[in-house]
Amino acid sequence: GAVVSQHPSRVICKSGTSVKIECRSLDFQATTMFWYRQFPKQSLMLMATSNEGSKATYEQGVEKDKFLINHASLTLSTLTVTSAHPEDSSFYICSARRTPGGGAADTQYFGPGTRLTVL
């Protein structure tokens, strides 16, 4: 199989604090991981592409200083929401690709998501 986990599944924090979300590929190595954000009843919005050992590539309009991404190993990527505010409340989902350089042929496997609520 291709299992991706995320931790925590839910987090509630106060405004101004930072929150770290972990994404792990459990049974395969993932050179590329993706971070998405999903608002209620909407589609997934890609935030950034995370490549192991290099800097993440952010989508237009996503603040890189606000959403820090680290992909330090082939099985772990982290997303840190810095100085979170209520408008950052959302459902964050990561995905991982199995094959390096597989391009469009590769399937992305998704984690269960993290629901962030900022008070």
Next chain:
Amino acid sequence: AQKVTQAQTEISVVEKEDVTLDCVYETRDTTYYLFWYKQPPSGELVFLIRRNSFDEQNEISGRYSWNFQKSTSSFNFTITASQVVDSAVYFCALPIQGAQKLVFGQGTRLTINP
């Protein structure tokens, strides 16, 4: 530009009915892949199928089937004899060639009523 359109925002049917979810795409790529994912209420996206543009044969997996029509740029998904557990949001997606990114449709919320 790559684009995926799922015109059906919500569908509601009674259990055991057949239901088809539409997906129309736009791409400038000559070869490409198409994906369907299921997102149940728990939130996790579950991979259902990947289809290569070279292969226009219909695919069947149990109660699920997919109809790929390159001529109309459609990749429709049919659930036969629907069950309550099929209730979810279903997304069709298309990769951007070379950019490793997926473009998702807006999703179709399917509700199967007992």
